[in-house]
Amino acid sequence: MPVPESILRFEQVVVTYDGVDVLDNVTFTLTAGETRVILGAAGAGKTVLMKTALGLIHPDQGKVSLFNQEITGLREQELFAIRAQVGMLFQESALFDSMTIAENVAYPLFNQAGSQVSREDALARVESILKDVELEHTLDKFPSELSGGMRRRVGIARANVTNPKLVFYDSPTAGLDPITANNIMSLVIKQRDQRNTTTVIVSHRLQDGAMMANYRFNSKTGKIERQVHTAELDQRTKFMVMQKGRIVFEGTEDELHASRDPYVGKFVLQAKSA
Amino acid sequence: MFQFLKAPVATLQDFCLLAAKALANIFRAPHYWDDVLAQMDRIGVGSLPIVMLTGGFSGAVMALQMSKALDTYGASSQVGQIVSITLVAQLGPVLTSLLVAGRNASGIASELGSMKVTEQIDAMRALGTDPVQKLVTPRMLAMTIMLPFLTVVADFVGMVGGWLVALGLIGTTTAMYWTGVYEILEYEDVLQGLIKPLFNGFVISLVGCYYGITTTGGTQGVGRSTTQAVVVSSVWVFVINLFLTQIFVNL
Numbered sequence: 001m002p003v004p005e006s007i008l009r010f011e012q013v014v015v016t017y018d019g020v021d022v023l024d025n026v027t028f029t030l031t032a033g034e035t036r037v038i039l040g041a042a043g044a045g046k047t048v049l050m051k052t053a054l055g056l057i058h059p060d061q062g063k064v065s066l067f068n069q070e071i072t073g074l075r076e077q078e079l080f081a082i083r084a085q086v087g088m089l090f091q092e093s094a095l096f097d098s099m100t101i102a103e104n105v106a107y108p109l110f111n112q113a114g115s116q117v118s119r120e121d122a123l124a125r126v127e128s129i130l131k132d133v134e135l136e137h138t139l140d141k142f143p144s145e146l147s148g149g150m151r152r153r154v155g156i157a158r159a160n161v162t163n164p165k166l167v168f169y170d171s172p173t174a175g176l177d178p179i180t181a182n183n184i185m186s187l188v189i190k191q192r193d194q195r196n197t198t199t200v201i202v203s204h205r206l207q208d209g210a211m212m213a214n215y216r217f218n219s220k221t222g223k224i225e226r227q228v229h230t231a232e233l234d235q236r237t238k239f240m241v242m243q244k245g246r247i248v249f250e251g252t253e254d255e256l257h258a259s260r261d262p263y264v265g266k267f268v269l270q271a272k273s274a
Numbered sequence: 275m276f277q278f279l280k281a282p283v284a285t286l287q288d289f290c291l292l293a294a295k296a297l298a299n300i301f302r303a304p305h306y307w308d309d310v311l312a313q314m315d316r317i318g319v320g321s322l323p324i325v326m327l328t329g330g331f332s333g334a335v336m337a338l339q340m341s342k343a344l345d346t347y348g349a350s351s352q353v354g355q356i357v358s359i360t361l362v363a364q365l366g367p368v369l370t371s372l373l374v375a376g377r378n379a380s381g382i383a384s385e386l387g388s389m390k391v392t393e394q395i396d397a398m399r400a401l402g403t404d405p406v407q408k409l410v411t412p413r414m415l416a417m418t419i420m421l422p423f424l425t426v427v428a429d430f431v432g433m434v435g436g437w438l439v440a441l442g443l444i445g446t447t448t449a450m451y452w453t454g455v456y457e458i459l460e461y462e463d464v465l466q467g468l469i470k471p472l473f474n475g476f477v478i479s480l481v482g483c484y485y486g487i488t489t490t491g492g493t494q495g496v497g498r499s500t501t502q503a504v505v506v507s508s509v510w511v512f513v514i515n516l517f518l519t520q521i522f523v524n525l
Contacts (some may be wrong), residue, residue, distance in 0.1 A: 056396050080402050094397035097388075114403035158401075 005007070005032040005197050006068060007166055008053055015048055015234035015245075021057070022048045024245040032165075035192065035234075036200045037209035039267050046202040047091060049242070050168045053200075055079040056087060067165070084112040087159035087167040087197075091174060093151040095143040102126050102139040105158045112162060128155045132194075133187055149180035153187060160191045167191070169201040173208055177224035185211045186224045193217035204255075206267050213237035213253045229253075241267060289484050294408065298482065299488050309412035317378050317413075318420030322370040324377065325370055325424045325429045332365060333357050333432030337439040354454030357436035361414050361478070363463045363522075366429040367470035368515050371478065374421060375507040379482035382413055383503035386486025389494035395487060412484040414476060421475030429467065466522040473514050481507040 008030040013024040013058045022045045030036050040046045050066060051057040055071045063072050066082050076081075087108075095104045105126045109117045117125070123256055130136045133153040143151055152172055159167050169188055173181035185208055192199045193216055201212060214233070234252045241249035241256075241264050249256065249264045257268055319473050344350045386409060389395050395405045433455055440446040485503040490497045 051396065054400055056399055076399070077405060078402075083400055084402055085401070086402045088397075090393045090397055090400075092392060096394055096397070097392075115402075182349045256440035 006030070007032050008024075008200075009063075009065040010049075010053070011063040011065075013052060013059045013064060015045075015052055015262055022245050023052060026245070026247055028240065028247060028250060030166075030198065030200065032198055033196065034198055036213050036240060038202045038240045038242060039204065039206060039209060040202075041204060044242040045245040046242055047170055049204060049235045050059060050088070050170055050200065050228050053168070054083060057265060076131065076175065080113040084108075084114055084162070085165050087162065087164035088169075089148075089152070089155040089159045089172055090128050091170045093143070093155035095107040095141055095154055097152055100142055101130070101135070101146070102156050104143065104154060105130060105161055107178070108162050110157065112158075115162065125161055126157075129161050130154075132190070132272045133157045149176055152176070156184070156191060157189050160195065160197070163195055164197065166198045166200070169199070169205070170204055171201060173205060180207075181208075183210075186215075188212070189215050190217045191226050194219065201268060209237070209239055210262065213239075244264070283447075284338065284366060285509070288488070289480065292487075293476075294413050295406045295482050296410045299407045300415070302406040302407070304376030304407065306408055309408065309433040310415050313412050314429040315422055315473060316381075316419050317374070318424060321377055321420075322376055322427065324373055325428045325457050328373055329361075329366065329431040330352060332369060332428075333361060333433075333435030333437075336360060336432075336441045337436035338364075338443065341409035341444045351446050352391055352454055353436065353440050353446060354451035355458035358455040359458050360430045361432045361436075362459060364370050364515070366432060367425050367467055368495040368511060369473065370425045370428045371421065371471055371474035371515075372416070372508055374424065374475070377468055377476045378417065379387055379478050379503040379507040380500045382482030383481065383486040383489075384496055384500045384511070386483060387489035390487055390489045391495060392494055407485065408450055410480070410487070412479040413483055414479045417479035418472060421471040422477075425467065425471040428485050436462060462525055466518065468519050470515060473518065474511050477510045477514060481510065484502070493514030 005268060006029050010026050010028050012105070013023055013026045014021055016138070017128070026049065030041055038046050038049065050142065052059055053066065055064070055066075055074065059072060063070055065071065069082060069084060071079060071082060085152055096107065099107070102123070106122045108126065109122045111117055125138060128137070130139065133156055135150060138146060138150070138154070143154070146154065156169075156172070158167070172184050172188060176184065188199070188201065190214065191197065200209065203209060211242065213236070214227055214229060216227050218226050237252060237253060239251060239256045244265050249259055249261055251259070254256050256264065322325045334355050340356045341350045341353050344352055344356070386395070398405050398408060437448065437451050440451045441448060485499040485506070489499040491498070
């Protein structure tokens with residue numbers, strides 16, 4: 001069996017803010033086609049980890065490699081070419097207030113390194129992906145006119161419009177009601193399975209991770225469907241639990257449920273009671 | 275021993291690095307000329323009413339106040355000269371710069387600060403744009419270009435304000451007033467009055483941008499950055515004015 005290509009690698013990465021290690025000796029490897037769910041309480045270092053992976057935060061120690069290229073120490077201009085292959089949904093969507101929804105979604109098409117898209121082509125792609133997230137009627141609206149859930153959906157569209165190989169989702173369901181949260185997760189799964197992207201999702205809810213692990217988008221029915229939980233399916237999604245900047249657990253869903261770590265146990269227990 | 279100096283020196287270093295990057299970006303693609311024009315409109319045209327109002331009242335008040343003193347020596351006909359030289363060389367550049375610092379350094383700091391705390395600046399970087407190129411350089415160019423123009427307008431409206439007072443309340447003739455205004459001005463004075471806003475515009479815009487993009491701590495942080503931007507840029511206006519006056523006085 002061929003060894004899957006390494007997409008993202010952290011080697012003993014340390015990020016320090018005001019003398020506190022917000023990432024403490026973090027080491028892991030993400031392979032092509034994998035889904036990685038990062039769980040942890042607020043302040044555990046999940047967002048910092050994502051931003052470090054994109055080169056938005058420079059680590060104080062250790063090495064970060066993205067698509068087999070070491071990005072630690074690269075200048076901002078050099079990072080743009082690598083970032084062009086990555087999509088990211090920020091925690092509160094981070095849509096540009098002064099731009100319309102269409103302009104927001106088209107932004108990476110016109111600005112990312114190496115992207116040469118005609119205006120007509122860009123509009124067609126924007127319309128198509130906004131239709132995917134069921135927001136085709138909002139093209140000329142501004143982000144402030146949309147609800148929180150709708151803004152997340154626009155964020156998902158913007159993260160995927162360039163067909164990136166790797167997509168990060170930072171807390172896509174934070175602060176949303178359970179129904180909207182489920183819709184958002186369905187869209188994340190749809191984007192992952194339609195485009196075969198390697199996906200990293202940060203969340204504080206184990207339910208989000210369980211959905212990522214056990215549901216697949218069916219292109220024939222156009223819906224996401226629950227799969228039978230097999231050992232092979234279990235291997236496709238890896239879970240990582242972070243506590244105070246450290247990775248305290250890394251493994252599959254089955255291993256997560258079997259873990260005896262008390263901190264990991266809290267996440268499993270919270271999901272069962274929900 | 276000098277630990278207390280660490281933070282201000284680090285701030286100055288970061289500010290100088292930002293200024294160097296913003297300047298270097300003028301010669302590096304991509305250029306966001308649409309943003310430069312939009313900022314010129316917002317900063318330049320947007321500030322016109324307040325700058326004209328302040329300039330006009332300053333000229334009028336100066337004429338009123340000086341006419342009393344000049345009358346003592348029977349020289350109230352020279353009110354045009356005093357209004358002109360004071361406005362062009364000193365008051366015009368300082369007042370206009372202070373107004374623009376209050377109006378636009380705050381606007382820039384709060385706009386960029388809000389973008390920073392809502393991760394829009396990170397998003398910009400993630401989506402392939404250098405925030406200094408897209409946000410800082412256009413604002414710096416726009417303000418550096420527009421502030422001398424605004425100063426010229428403020429100076430002129432101030433002279434008109436002085437003329438109205440001279441004509442209506444002091445009893446000078448129009449010809450006497452404008453001849454005085456014209457004759458007193460040397461080329462150095464005009465040059466001084468144009469170079470000061472050039473420096474001020476550069477510094478005010480960069481101070482606004484610096485405090486904006488270094489904002490931390492949510493909405494409270496945005497408020498703090500806005501206040502700091504206005505205070506620091508206003509102080510710099512006075513410092514720059516002092517240094518440039520010293521240079522021109524010795525010319």
